[in-house]
Structures are given as C-alpha cells and as structure tokens.
Amino acid sequence: MSAALEIEELSISFPVAGQRVRVVDEVTLQIQPGEVLALVGESGSGKSMIALGCLRLVPKPGRVDAGRVLLHGRDLMPLSVPEMRKLRGASLAMIFQEPMTSLSPVVTVGEQVAEAILLHEKVTRKAAHARCVELFERVGIPDAGARTHAYPHQLSGGLKQRVMIAMALSTRPRVLIADEPTTALDVTIQAQILELLRELQRETDSAILLITHDFGIVNELADRVAVLYAGRLVEEAPRETLLHRPRHPYTQGLLRSMPGSVVKGERLEEIAGTLPPLTELPAGCRFATRCARVFEPCHESTPASLQLAPEHSAFCFAVAEEEGG
Amino acid sequence: MEAHHVSNLLVALLLLGAAATGRALWRNRLWREALTELWRRRRLSLLTIALFISVGLLDSVAWIGGEVAGEDLLASHEARSVIDRLFLKPAEGSYSAPFATHTFYNKQPLVAPAGHPFGTDILGRDVFHRTLKGVRVALLIGGFTSLIAIPLALLLGIRAGYFGGRFDDMVFFVMSTLASIPSLLLLIALILVLGRGTWQVCVALGITSWVGLCRVTRGETLKLRELDYIQAAKALGVSNGRILLRHILPNLMHLVIVTFVLLFSQLVLSEATLAYLGIGVDGSWGQMIDQARTELSREPVIYWNIAAAGAAMFTLLLAVNYVGDALRDILDPRTLREDA
Amino acid sequence: MLAYILRRLGYGVGVVFGVLFVLFVLFFQIATPDDIARRALGEKARAQDIEDWKANNGYDRPLWPWQDFRDNQLFTHYHSMLRFDFGRSDVDGTPIARRLREGVAPSLTITVPIFVLSLLLTVLLGLFVAFFRETYIDIAGVFLCVLGMSVSILLYIIGGQFLIGKLLHWFPISGFDLDPSVMLRFIALPVMIGVLSAAGGDVRFYRTVFVEETGRDYVRTARAKGAGELRVMLRHVLRNSLIPILTRVVVTIPFLFVGSLLLENFFGIPGLGSLTVDSIQQNDFRTLRVIVFVFSLMFIGGQIATDISYAAVDSRVRLE
Numbered sequence: 011m012s013a014a015l016e017i018e019e020l021s022i023s024f025p026v027a028g029q030r031v032r033v034v035d036e037v038t039l040q041i042q043p044g045e046v047l048a049l050v051g052e053s054g055s056g057k058s059m060i061a062l063g064c065l066r067l068v069p070k071p072g073r074v075d076a077g078r079v080l081l082h083g084r085d086l087m088p089l090s091v092p093e094m095r096k097l098r099g100a101s102l103a104m105i106f107q108e109p110m111t112s113l114s115p116v117v118t119v120g121e122q123v124a125e126a127i128l129l130h131e132k133v134t135r136k137a138a139h140a141r142c143v144e145l146f147e148r149v150g151i152p153d154a155g156a157r158t159h160a161y162p163h164q165l166s167g168g169l170k171q172r173v174m175i176a177m178a179l180s181t182r183p184r185v186l187i188a189d190e191p192t193t194a195l196d197v198t199i200q201a202q203i204l205e206l207l208r209e210l211q212r213e214t215d216s217a218i219l220l221i222t223h224d225f226g227i228v229n230e231l232a233d234r235v236a237v238l239y240a241g242r243l244v245e246e247a248p249r250e251t252l253l254h255r256p257r258h259p260y261t262q263g264l265l266r267s268m269p270g271s272v273v274k275g276e277r278l279e280e281i282a283g284t285l286p287p288l289t290e291l292p293a294g295c296r297f298a299t300r301c302a303r304v305f306e307p308c309h310e311s312t313p314a315s316l317q318l319a320p321e322h323s324a325f326c327f328a329v330a331e332e333e334g335g
Numbered sequence: 336m337e338a339h340h341v342s343n344l345l346v347a348l349l350l351l352g353a354a355a356t357g358r359a360l361w362r363n364r365l366w367r368e369a370l371t372e373l374w375r376r377r378r379l380s381l382l383t384i385a386l387f388i389s390v391g392l393l394d395s396v397a398w399i400g401g402e403v404a405g406e407d408l409l410a411s412h413e414a415r416s417v418i419d420r421l422f423l424k425p426a427e428g429s430y431s432a433p434f435a436t437h438t439f440y441n442k443q444p445l446v447a448p449a450g451h452p453f454g455t456d457i458l459g460r461d462v463f464h465r466t467l468k469g470v471r472v473a474l475l476i477g478g479f480t481s482l483i484a485i486p487l488a489l490l491l492g493i494r495a496g497y498f499g500g501r502f503d504d505m506v507f508f509v510m511s512t513l514a515s516i517p518s519l520l521l522l523i524a525l526i527l528v529l530g531r532g533t534w535q536v537c538v539a540l541g542i543t544s545w546v547g548l549c550r551v552t553r554g555e556t557l558k559l560r561e562l563d564y565i566q567a568a569k570a571l572g573v574s575n576g577r578i579l580l581r582h583i584l585p586n587l588m589h590l591v592i593v594t595f596v597l598l599f600s601q602l603v604l605s606e607a608t609l610a611y612l613g614i615g616v617d618g619s620w621g622q623m624i625d626q627a628r629t630e631l632s633r634e635p636v637i638y639w640n641i642a643a644a645g646a647a648m649f650t651l652l653l654a655v656n657y658v659g660d661a662l663r664d665i666l667d668p669r670t671l672r673e674d675a
Numbered sequence: 676m677l678a679y680i681l682r683r684l685g686y687g688v689g690v691v692f693g694v695l696f697v698l699f700v701l702f703f704q705i706a707t708p709d710d711i712a713r714r715a716l717g718e719k720a721r722a723q724d725i726e727d728w729k730a731n732n733g734y735d736r737p738l739w740p741w742q743d744f745r746d747n748q749l750f751t752h753y754h755s756m757l758r759f760d761f762g763r764s765d766v767d768g769t770p771i772a773r774r775l776r777e778g779v780a781p782s783l784t785i786t787v788p789i790f791v792l793s794l795l796l797t798v799l800l801g802l803f804v805a806f807f808r809e810t811y812i813d814i815a816g817v818f819l820c821v822l823g824m825s826v827s828i829l830l831y832i833i834g835g836q837f838l839i840g841k842l843l844h845w846f847p848i849s850g851f852d853l854d855p856s857v858m859l860r861f862i863a864l865p866v867m868i869g870v871l872s873a874a875g876g877d878v879r880f881y882r883t884v885f886v887e888e889t890g891r892d893y894v895r896t897a898r899a900k901g902a903g904e905l906r907v908m909l910r911h912v913l914r915n916s917l918i919p920i921l922t923r924v925v926v927t928i929p930f931l932f933v934g935s936l937l938l939e940n941f942f943g944i945p946g947l948g949s950l951t952v953d954s955i956q957q958n959d960f961r962t963l964r965v966i967v968f969v970f971s972l973m974f975i976g977g978q979i980a981t982d983i984s985y986a987a988v989d990s991r992v993r994l995e
Binding site for chain 2: 686689690693694696697698701702705706710817821822824825826827828829830833836837841936937940951952955956958960963964966967970971974975978
Binding site: 065071092096099103130177 | 809897903
C-alpha cells in the first residue's frame with residue numbers, strides 16, 4: 011500500500027542578501043493513511059515552508075529547488091497549474107495558523123466554505139450551502155444555520171478556526187495539513203480544537219501532517235514525530251520513543267527545555283545560543299554551532315540518516331559514534 | 336541689498352546647508368545604506384537631477400558687468416547669471432527653427448546661423464537659453480514652497496500629535512477645513528487675493544500643500560508617542576522638547592523626504608496649470624508651454640518652443656518621480672503607501 | 676450608528692463654517708473691498724469712483740462684528756452663502772446662481788463620462804498589472820504610469836488636440852452642443868484626454884492596493900482551496916480592495932474638476948470650469964468666492980457620505 015503523502019528530498023530556497031539560502035534542505039517524510047505525523051521545530055525552522063511546498067504555494071521569491079511530493083503515489087511537481095489547482099482543497103487541504111486573517115473579511119464565512127465545495131464539485135449553490143450548514147454542525151459551531159451568514163469579524167477566534175477546519179474538510183480530503191492550528195487560540199479553545207481534529211481524523215481516516223512547536227499537542231495527537239532544525243530533519247520516531255527516548259542532542263535539548271520536564275524546583279535547561287541567521291548557516295551539521303556534543307566531523311559534512319530502530323532515525327555524528335559507527 | 340546679492344547669498348547658504356545635511360546623513364549607518372541603495376537603483380535619474388540642480392544654481396549666481404551681447408546697453412547694467420553669460424548672441428528677428436540659418440517665415444539671415452540648437456521664439460530669443468532659465472524657476476517653485484510647507488507641517492503635526500488635547504483638535508479642524516476646499520480653487524483664490532508673482536505663487540502652493548504632510552506627521556507622531564521607548568524616556572524624566580528632537584523628529588525624517596520628493600513634481604505640475612490660467616510664475620516652463628499653444632496651429636507648425644519646455648519639464652519630473660518611487664520603496668515599504 | 680451619523684454631520688457643518696471663514700478672510704480681509712474695486716476699475720481710478728463702486732456692489736459696510744454688530748460683511752457673507760443667495764457678478768451684474776445653473780449641464784457631460792470611464796479603465800489596468808506582479812509586464816506597467824504622471828495636463832491637452840483634432844481630423848478641435856446627436860463628437864476628445872491624463876497615477880495606486888492585498892493570508896487560503904489566480908484576483912482581491920478604491924475615488928473627485936477646468940476652457944465647453952477661468956481673468960471675486968464655496972460644499976458632502984457608507988458597509992471601521 012502506498013503512503014498517503016510522501017515528501018522526497020524536498021529543498022526550498024529564498025534569496026537572502028544576494029545568495030539563495032535553503033530554508034528547507036532535502037527533507038524526506040512519509041505519512042500513511044490514517045496516520046498523524048507531527049512536524050516539530052522552532053519558528054523559522056522551515057515547517058510552514060514544507061507545508062506550502064506540498065501545495066506548491068511557496069510565496070515568491072522563494073522556490074522549490076528539488077525533490078518530489080507524492081500524493082498517493084502521484085508526483086505533484088510536474089503537474090500543470092490547472093491539475094494542481096484541482097487537487098488543492100480537494101485531495102490535499104490545509105488549515106492555517108492565523109484564523110483571524112486567513113478568512114476574507116468582506117465575504118460571509120458560509121460563502122467562503124461553499125466556494126471550496128463549488129470549486130471542486132458540480133453541485134448547486136443551494137446544495138453547497140446545505141453541506142456547509144452540515145459541516146458547521148459537524149465541527150461544533152452552535153447555531154450553524156445562522157452562522158453561515160456571519161462575517162469573520164463577527165466570530166471569535168475559536169469559531170473562526172472551526173470554520174477553517176470545516177472549509178478544509180468540506181471536500182473530504184485524504185491528506186490534511188494543519189499548520190499550527192491552535193497557536194493563535196486561548197488554551198481552553200486549543201483543547202477543544204485538538205479534540206475536534208482527533209475525532210474527525212478517526213472518523214474520516216485521513217492522513218494529517220500536523221505542524222507545531224508544542225510538545226503538548228504532539229502528545230495529544232501525533233502517531234509519529236519528525237523534528238526539524240534550520241530546514242533539516244534531525245530526528246524521526248514514533249511519539250513515545252521520541253518523547254521519552256530522544257537521541258539527537260537537539261531533540262533532547264528541546265524536551266529538557268520544556269516546562270514540566272523536570273522536577274519542580276529545578277531549573278529548566280535551555281539550548282545555548284540561538285538559531286543562526288539564514289546567511290550564516292554552518293557548513294556541516296546545521297546544529298553544530300549550538301551542540302554540546304559537537305566534534306570534528308560535525309563541521310565537515312552533513313550527517314546522514316541513521317536507523318536506530320524500526321521507524322526511529324536520527325541525523326547525528328555523535329549518535330552514530332555512540333552506536334559504534 | 337539688491338536682488339542678485341540675495342540670490343548669491345542664498346546659493347552659498349544652500350550649498351552649505353546641503354553639505355551639512357549630507358554629512359549628517361552619511362554619518363548615520365541606516366541613512367548611508369539607504370542612500371547607497373538609492374544610488375544603485377536610480378543612478379541615471381539622480382545624475383539627471385544633479386544636472387538640473389547645477390544649471391539652476393549656476394543661473395542663481397549673478398553679477399553686473401562683463402561682456403554683453405552686441406551693443407546692448409541695458410544688459411550691461413543688469414545683473415546676469417552664469418547661464419546668461421553663456422548666451423552672448425543678440426536676439427534674432429523672429430522665429431527660427433533649430434540650427435536654421437535663416438528666420439522661419441521671411442527668410443532673413445540670422446545673426447548666429449546654426450547657433451540656436453532649439454531655435455528661437457517669436458521675439459528671436461534663444462529657446463535653449465529660455466529652457467535653461469526655466470530650470471531655476473521650477474526648482475524655486477519646488478524648493479521655496481517646501482521651505483514654507485515642510486516646517487509648518489512638521490511644527491503643527493508633531494505638536495498636535497504629541498501633546499494632543501485642544502491644540503490637536505484645532506490643528507485637525509484647520510486641516511479638514513483646508514482639505515475641504517478643492518486645492519486648485521484654493522490656489523487660484525489665494526493667488527488672486529495675494530496678487531500675481533513668484534513669491535505669491537509659492538506662498539499659495541505652500542498653504543495648499545502643507546496639509547497632506549501635516550496629516551502624515553501627526554498620524555505618525557501619534558503612533559510613535561505610544562511606543563515603549565518613548566514611554567520609557569518619559570518615565571526617566573527626559574524633557575518633552577528633548578524627546579521631540581531626539582526621538583520623534585528623526586523617526587519622521589524618512590516621511591518628510593519621501594513626501595518632499597513626491598510633492599515636488601506635483602508643485603511643478605500645478606504651476607503649469609496656473610500658467611495656463613495666467614497666474615503662474617514668470618519664465619516657467621508652464622508659461623513657455625502656454626505661450627506656445629497657438630504656435631501649433633500656425634502653418635507650418637512652430638513646434639520647438641513647446642517641445643523644448645515640455646521635454647525639459649518631463650525629464651526633470653520623470654527623474655524626480657522615479658527617484659521618489661525608489662525612495663519610498665527603500666525607506667518605507669509599508670506606511671507610506673500613497674497618500675500624497 | 677445614529678450617534679455616529681449625527682456626530683459626523685455636526686463636524687461637517689463645522690467644516691462648512693470653517694470654509695466660509697477662510698473665504699471671508701481671503702476675499703474681504705486680505706483682498707479688501709478697496710482692492711477689489713481697484714481691480715475692477717483699474718489702478719488709476721479716482722477715490723470717489725471706488726467709493727461709488729463699493730456702494731453699488733455692497734462692499735461698503737464694515738467687515739467685522741466688533742466694528743458694527745448689526746450690519747457687517749461677515750454676517751452678510753455667512754447669511755447669504757448659507758441661504759444660497761449668491762448675488763450678482765462683480766463684473767457684469769448677472770446673477771451668479773443662474774450662471775452656475777447654466778454651467779452644470781455642460782460640465783456634467785464631460786466630467787461624468789471621464790469619471791466613469793477612468794474608474795473602469797484604471798481599476799481594470801491596475802488589476803491587470805497586479806495580476807502580472809513581479810514580471811516584466813509589471814515593471815513596464817509601473818514605468819509607464821510614472822511616465823504618464825510626469826507629463827503636465829497642459830501637454831496632454833495640447834498634444835491631444837494637435838494629434839487627433841488637427842493631424843488626424845477625427846474630431847472637431849473645439850465647440851459644444853447639448854443636442855445629443857452631435858454632442859458626442861464634441862465631447863469625445865476632451866473625455867479621452869481627461870481619462871488619459873489621470874490614468875498614470877490612478878493605475879499605479881490601484882496596482883499598489885491590489886498587490887498589497889494579494890499578500891494577505893486569506894488570499895493564501897483561497898489558493899489552498901484550489902481557486903485559480905484569476906478567480907483570486909476578481910473575487911477576493913478586488914472585493915477586499917473596495918475601501919481603498921472608494922477612498923481614492925472621493926479624494927480624486929476635486930481633481931476631476933481641476934482637469935475639467937482646463938479641458939472646458941480649451942475645448943470651448945461653457946461649463947463651470949469655463950466660468951471659473953472667466954472669473955479669474957476678469958477679476959470677478961464674488962463669482963469666484965461662490966464657486967469655491969459650492970465646490971467645497973459638494974466635497975464635504977461627498978466625504979460625509981463616504982464616511983457614513985464605510986461605517987454602514989464595513990463594521991470593521993471603528994466608529995470614532
């Protein structure tokens with residue numbers, strides 16, 4: 011059985027100060043149908059670019075340099091623009107980070123969701139609207155019928171995100187990309203939205219690429235986790251393994267710096283230094299400038315993927331040495 | 336003190352002022368980067384503007400005496416500028432085409448055959464000379480008006496934005512009142528009541544154009560006032576005057592410069608419209624175009640007057656607009672979208 | 676909402692009073708009745724003639740209330756202007772209100788087509804250039820706009836008249852007739868020139884608005900839904916740009932008048948623009964004062980209408 015979504019050695023670059031910088035560098039990921047893969051990283055690590063790359067919506071002047079994205083075995087990169095458009099929102103949908111600004115302020119939310127349906131299916135406007143009311147009920151918007159006529163500014167942030175989810179689910183996509191779906195929301199609303207996503211995912215059996223920087227959300231929702239640092243994958247593992255037995259120094263550092271990871275009263279650790287500016291990325295391992303376990307090979311070449319267990323791999327020379335080369 | 340002494344003195348002051356401003360800007364790293372970027376993007380336009388400014392300055396330095404054209408006794412007692420001294424040939428009889436050897440209509444031989452690259456006008460004056468003299472007028476309109484409008488706008492805008500209260504209400508009311516009168520009509524009314532002449536036109540243009548900049552400065556000051564570092568400076572007991580001078584004003588400079596550049600071309604265009612209405616500035620390109628209007632309906636057509644004035648005006652404005660566009664991009668990609 | 680409308684109207688009335696005060700200062704204090712009389716009669720007029728002229732034209736009373744509380748020019752100025760009682764021209768004694776009325780129709784025949792055509796054309800061109808943003812079409816488009824903005828309207832008019840009227844003989848060079856069958860021939864050239872002369876600045880402005888709007892998050896959402904680029908532009912970007920477009924339209928209405936001032940005079944159209952030019956050339960101060968007042972009034976009304984319709988259409992606008 012083929013994976014729902016495969017990303018193969020995807021590279022995306024932006025021009026910065028006269029040179030092209032790879033903000034995503036040869037990232038490879040696979041998501042099976044019915045699986046939730048969490049993509050974790052600091053802000054600026056290239057998470058959202060991977061998502062936009064899958065939809066071929068990388069904003070100018072950025073561009074996809076190399077790599078393939080396969081949706082159920084079909085490569086998206088060579089598709090023509092109209093073919094790609096047919097897939098967007100239909101088989102491959104996306105939920106964005108900012109529900110406040112991601113909806114057009116001058117169109118009713120019902121119309122915006124109906125548009126997504128009408129773009130992909132030959133149904134009447136009326137039928138689309140009826141579907142829209144159904145969807146609103148499904149994602150838990152109270153008073154769904156009336157709310158379809160509301161403008162975004164008349165809804166709270168949580169409701170807006172529910173609208174976004176309804177819009178993404180409107181065509182029953184097989185792959186859903188959720189880019190920090192709860193970051194902009196209150197904590198209590200966050201829990202509700204996560205609950206909703208989990209329910210919907212079980213129901214439809216779609217694959218979800220969940221982008222986040224929050225291990226709490228990872229713990230709630232993800233089956234597997236991939237960690238990204240400065241545009242490169244550093245570790246990939248099933249949730250339990252990654253949360254409890256991380257191997258890459260960066261993943262370990264990330265987890266140690268999380269509140270709740272240490273006994274009360276102890277100081278939280280932090281990773282020394284900051285994400286290097288895009289123009290000053292180190293030549294070898296991109297984490298080398300901040301890594302406590304750095305040694306010669308780290309500065310010379312990029313670490314390759316190292317299989318530690320079935321489904322668990324890390325990109326690190328130190329780990330490789332530990333394993334006995 | 337005679338007019339040409341004032342003019343000479345002003346040129347000296349202007350050069351000193353420009354040098355001082357340039358030095359101050361060059362010492363600031365951000366400004367230096369912005370200016371370098373501007374030079375990289377708009378080299379040709381900047382050189383064009385520099386050429387025009389040099390002509391304007393050369394036309395502003397004048398003295399009495401020296402060689403005169405032919406036997407012209409009047410000219411020997413007048414102050415003549417450097418530019419004037421480059422044109423020592425006496426006037427021809429009437430129209431002559433560019434580089435012609437005879438007058439256009441009755442074919443009289445010219446005093447200076449093939450000596451007029453842009454031809455001569457109805458009174459036999461060299462059109463190239465008149466076009467060059469127009470440079471100074473255009474720069475004067477833009478420069479002198481800005482000298483009235485910018486300080487006024489800054490003073491009122493910053494005070495109103497920073498202190499708020501009744502003063503702000505008053506400034507805001509005056510602005511909305513002036514902005515409610517269509518600017519060309521206000522301009523016409525002002526010139527009619529002030530009388531016709533160069534400084535009257537500049538004052539009138541100044542009064543109609545300070546409002547736009549004042550609105551921008553007031554709005555920006557309102558925003559700046561709320562910023563943390565201003566609040567911090569206040570909490571530390573820094574005096575209001577010092578805050579305005581050290582923190583607010585420098586943060587408005589980019590707005591002022593961009594507005595000035597964009598305003599400049601509008602002023603020159605407005606003057607052309609006024610010239611058509613017969614209330615422009617003497618010797619301006621607008622006036623030349625206006626006077627040349629009927630020449631296009633002559634047979635055969637006299638085109639060189641209007642072409643010379645039109646081309647000169649177009650070249651200057653295109654360069655200025657092009658620089659203004661780039662400046663806006665470089666200095667402020669967001670807030671200054673297009674209010675002018 | 677009602678409170679907002681009332682407050683906005685109240686402020687509008689205040690501005691009208693302010694405009695009238697500015698006019699009073701200009702036309703009575705800076706240009707005193709003596710100046711006005713001298714302009715009308717010539718510099719060498721005798722003192723007695725000036726006094727007579729002032730008495731005949733109603734300029735002989737004191738200006739300010741503190742000079743004579745019951746009978747002063749300030750009061751008369753406000754009183755007559757607000758009642759639309761505009762009086763007679765300083766120069767030939769014709770009622771100003773009648774001349775205004777006569778000028779409205781010819782003016783509208785060129786300003787309305789210019790307004791509608793230029794709005795349609797510039798918005799469409801703006802969309803077109805924005806659609807091709809960051810390509811050579813965009814760069815060329817913006818350059819053409821800047822080019823167009825650097826040419827004086829005088830040159831547009833003279834050039835247009837020369838090229839189309841004289842060289843190509845497509846349309847008559849000047850003249851006017853309200854008869855619809857021949858009117859089109861007369862207004863075609865001024866309308867074309869009017870549209871063209873303002874196109875550069877407008878297209879560039881709309882392009883900026885559209886390009887800025889295409890960078891917003893909801894546009895990304897629309898693309899992620901599978902909407903095509905054309906649909907994104909027409910349905911999402913254009914709809915969200917209506918407010919800046921509306922604002923721009925209100926702001927440019929007085930400039931429309933500026934354009935028509937010259938156009939009317941050039942092409943011999945007996946409208947309000949020609950009236951203005953005539954009163955400038957004849958030093959007809961009273962007519963000019965009335966014209967400025969009437970146009971300011973229209974402008975203020977337009978601004979209030981836009982502000983209120985914003986508030987009604989778009990409740991995102993804070994009611995301040």
